[in-house]
Amino acid sequence: MQTDERLQEGIAAHRKGDLETAQDIYLEILNKDPEHADGLHFLGLLHFDAGRADSAIDLIQKSLENDERNTSALNNLGNILKIVGEPKAAFAAYVRAVELDSRHEEAWKNINVLLRASGDYDEILTIMSEIVRLDPDNPNAWHTYGLALMFTGSKEEASDAFEKSLRFDDPKAPQALWRARVLSALGRPDLSKIHLENIVAADPENKAAHYHLSAVRGDDLQHAPEDYVKTHFDKFSDSFDEVLEGLGYRAPELVAEDVVALAGQKTEPFPDVVDLGCGTGLCGPLISDHCGKLTGVDLSRGMMEKAAQLNVYDFLVEGELVSFLSSDLPTRFDLAVCVDTLCYIGNLRPFMKALAGALKPGGILVASVEHLVDDSGPEFRVDASGRYAHTPDYIRKSTEEASLIYKTDRQEVLRKELGQEVQGLIFQIQKPEAN
Template identity: 30%
Template structure:
């Protein structure tokens, strides 16, 4: 070993001390200096890449991790590390190749199988993902991340019983992981185990008091009514369900709100009226939009969930798709729609006045606004169900419309969906924004 190369481990040792103390600039300088003495030092390459990851710069980390693989081509950990960095740099395909190589070098590498499962799942290869998660668990039954990933995959596949078992095992392995407890709680709500769900959701909130999604569901299960669901909760919920949303909602839950909203528009408007500009609020995958496409000149879909919009985009229903909060969009865009749809939107908004005011202000005179709600008992303005969705009273809905200058034209009861086989009562409404002379349409 030359004297120059012998210096590198000393510098790496000093860099590690700085790194552990949080002095990133000093650590980076020492790792870099070590590589000047020995460009092949595996520890310096690995740790300098890790430092860039800690700084949020995965792209800068890639060359160091890639060189570490060249230095140690038989090291499965080097390939796994490069895979993690490439995934963070937005290169999932390259990451998958690295994870696959790591598992070829070391077939019993549990983390490698779990990581590979994550990237192939994101690519839609659910069966292959499950295979790798199960292999990871077979190798290391205490690997909580793999159990959680398996639960996630099984839930997306609709295998609820297996998903619950996997999540509960993950919670046993990772008792201090708030995400795992949240996943357990959310799924337990869906299968009706509300007491157990509350235990896990309270634990998630205890571990991370800033989790708005957990706080929302805890409030729902404790019977507390709030003003609105956190946007982060709604976005996460629909991003998760996007790939199987239509099949689950329409097929499994027999969802009909979108049809009810459009059917009542058809009754009021007749078959001849065409709309110049339509807003489909909370458009999701385009279930309602598809039903009004032929009679609407320009149709704009607005939704919080990027993944739902990707599904909608693939159907070529909308002229424009906007990934944003509804209220923010209504405040920003000055176009005046003569048709506004909101199917299953208000179930995530308790206090409706602010949103309805924005809709009324933005609408063109003579425009129609059609929407659905889950119905609350008479005399209750709104309340938060244990499901995490809001129900609204008919009198409150009518009041919000009239106080914001909209005239109610028609309402009809519907079964919006089924929950665990039981029908859920709702209603659809159509209101109009009167013209300047007071004419309704």
């Protein structure tokens, strides 16, 4: 049997999880040819699957010494280096892969994930400018070039790069919607609108594109459509925590700080607590020590499945917040937390009214919102990201209209997005004590 055929048998066994058979075949090949590049490459992957990362890296590097143009091996080496905590070395492997094959989709995706962590924008800008010169209709190269330009503060040049990536790519491409939204955030709503219209025309069922097009046009939107939020976060659930970590996301910790301070004023935990828009459960573990029973509510089943794995929620409920709060609840709540969820609701009045009915007398809400600093215009506004920002006066007004007490607020940076700090408010609301 030819070596290539034998290698394919080993790969097939490897994919089925039969590591012993796969290893025997890889070693058989390497006994005949110790320098066999693919044999070394796949044995390295097997070692990694068996928990031997160091030897996996050594084997794949040796494979590349024998076949330095193997872009799959470079990409896999980058993946392993990233997992073991060597992002700069991983980034270098991915960059080398696209230098050899400018259409290597997976390597481009990995570069974009690690671009901010690499920090060496001058080098990547030099590489990207050469790649787009040699391959001028490469949407992935223009996308990465745009990211690097954006991170260095070159907004106009970044807009041009993202516009080219949209022009040369399929409007149904996974990154198309993100690029179109970024154009608006970079000050080009005209181009954003054109490309969002192209995306909607190519994919009329794309609810997210319809919503963001409405936002860019300035349509009167009271809240994000329920099916958009559900679909968006179901798709996002697997990578949600990792992505937010890369954004320096602080909202759960900031809300939890207030909860801990409130708990310090009590001798017992809050008996009944609800985490409104619990997502993957980022806030739950931070407050669970101060909760008698903790209920999580979210619209996304995918997110709740992640939250369930934490084993900190006593109950998890799939549903929309206002509908949940307005329902025939088995108990009212002593404490509610709402982290980065009200940013998908513009008009807060229905939420506040429902909250008033769901809190016990003296019950408290601790929540975060994005801060609309300009109070000379509308009281709330949706931006290109599809999230709403609110003025403090509007939050206070909608609170008091629901016969609730607006207790405190403070300004904080919630995260970074597109290289800019996102300003937010952490605020507390209380239901009056019973007479």
